[in-house]
Amino acid sequence: MPRAYLDNNATTPVLPEVLAVMQPFFGEHFGNASSSHHHGQETRAALERARESVAVLLSCRASEVVFTSGGTEADNLAIFGLVKAGDHVVTSTIEHHAVLNACKRLEEMGCEVTYLPVDGQALVNPDDLKRALRPNTKLISIMMANNETGVLQSVAEIGKIAKEADVYFHTDAVQSAGKVPVNVADIQCDLLSISGHKIHAPQGIGALYVRKGTLLQPLFYGGRHERSRRAGTENVPGIVGLGKAAELAMRGFTDGSVAKIADLRDQIQNTITESIELVGVNSGRAPRAPNTTNIYFDCIEGEAMVIALDLKGVAVSTGAACSSGAIEPSHVLTAMGLSADRARASIRFSLGKQNTSEDVDLLLEMLPGTVARLRELSPVYNRPAEKTL
Numbered sequence: 211m212p213r214a215y216l217d218n219n220a221t222t223p224v225l226p227e228v229l230a231v232m233q234p235f236f237g238e239h240f241g242n243a244s245s246s247h248h249h250g251q252e253t254r255a256a257l258e259r260a261r262e263s264v265a266v267l268l269s270c271r272a273s274e275v276v277f278t279s280g281g282t283e284a285d286n287l288a289i290f291g292l293v294k295a296g297d298h299v300v301t302s303t304i305e306h307h308a309v310l311n312a313c314k315r316l317e318e319m320g321c322e323v324t325y326l327p328v329d330g331q332a333l334v335n336p337d338d339l340k341r342a343l344r345p346n347t348k349l350i351s352i353m354m355a356n357n358e359t360g361v362l363q364s365v366a367e368i369g370k371i372a373k374e375a376d377v378y379f380h381t382d383a384v385q386s387a388g389k390v391p392v393n394v395a396d397i398q399c400d401l402l403s404i405s406g407h408k409i410h411a412p413q414g415i416g417a418l419y420v421r422k423g424t425l426l427q428p429l430f431y432g433g434r435h436e437r438s439r440r441a442g443t444e445n446v447p448g449i450v451g452l453g454k455a456a457e458l459a460m461r462g463f464t465d466g467s468v469a470k471i472a473d474l475r476d477q478i479q480n481t482i483t484e485s486i487e488l489v490g491v492n493s494g495r496a497p498r499a500p501n502t503t504n505i506y507f508d509c510i511e512g513e514a515m516v517i518a519l520d521l522k523g524v525a526v527s528t529g530a531a532c533s534s535g536a537i538e539p540s541h542v543l544t545a546m547g548l549s550a551d552r553a554r555a556s557i558r559f560s561l562g563k564q565n566t567s568e569d570v571d572l573l574l575e576m577l578p579g580t581v582a583r584l585r586e587l588s589p590v591y592n593r594p595a596e597k598t599l
């Protein structure tokens with residue numbers, strides 16, 4: 211059965227070039243990067259080369275890159291590394307749970323957290339941020355691209371406000387790195403998170419950019435790895451893979467692969483909105499990452515659509531979460547004002563470097579019939595013929 215994987219914001223496949231550079235580090239080059247003999251030196255050199263590649267992707271110094279186990283750890287290191295009881299933190303209601311639940315924990319620890327609302331396009335208003343700042347505000351954590359809608363916040367404007375107020379600024383760039391240029395000097399952030407598996411490196415590797423001079427309390431206690439910012443023997447194959455993926459991500463801005471992804475995304479979005487009734491693009495008027503579109507299909511249960519498309523070989527997702535057996539609508543879509551029904555009727559399509567026009571063709575072939583069938587079953591859907599009666 212032909213299959214189309216269009217859920218790249220969940221995870222991306224490791225690219226063959228990435229796997230090829232990782233493979234020797236599972237065998238031939240097995241040394242511990244902290245060992246002073248030949249084997250250690252070999253892996254240390256590979257690790258530092260990877261750090262350079264990640265630094266190029268983020269336009270920072272190599273010494274400012276701290277390797278972590280992924281985006282979640284990078285977010286947690288940024289937040290718990292800086293904030294202490296009694297501090298105030300500003301974040302937004304549409305952050306990933308890696309930030310939101312870290313902030314919930316901060317509240318339990320005696321910190322105050324302001325969750326900024328978003329407008330109908332899921333954008334934070336920089337004036338709301340200015341108004342939220344207090345004398346004890348320690349950190350602003352606002353994401354660059356949202357994982358569900360792809361919406362890009364005005365991070366440069368937020369960075370400017372943070373700088374003027376002398377408050378640390380962390381941005382979760384897990385869904386923007388490799389999709390839009392990420393330049394820490396332009397953003398004026400102090401901390402920025404990325405994750406390997408969103409850019410075709412393996413799961414379980416990520417990095418935190420830490421601006422020179424930013425003192426972080428480590429999350430783990432142990433050896434003096436990563437300049438005492440992250441204890442634990444390094445995941446060398448993962449780091450080497452992340453370095454290669456960062457190189458390929460950089461190349462994507464000039465070799466046409468990011469542009470190709472944007473074209474495929476637009477084709478999905480335009481065809482659906484032009485040919486299927488009762489649909490709309492969530493955050494369609496906001497700046498967005500070029501690989502993501504989130505579309506509501508009224509009178510449909512998104513989770514039913516995910517299963518029906520999966521049976522036809524097409525992998526997509528909803529932002530819904532299952533809690534205590536009930537499907538909770540996405541916190542991102544409800545925060546931007548969608549009704550619970552419309553949020554539950556929304557589907558995320560997200561593309562990666564491996565996607566082809568055949569994948570898009572398969573989706574667009576399978577989708578109309580699936581939508582029609584699910585709507586036939588819907589108690590709230592009035593078929594067009596009946597509507598005219």
Ligand SMILES: Cc1ncc(COP(=O)(O)O)c(C=O)c1O
Nearest residue numbers: 280281282306308357384385405
């Ligand atoms: C915006 C965002 N932040 C953080 C994470 C967590 O990254 P990881 O899966 O590497 O822990 C994700 C993963 O979905 C994400 O989309």
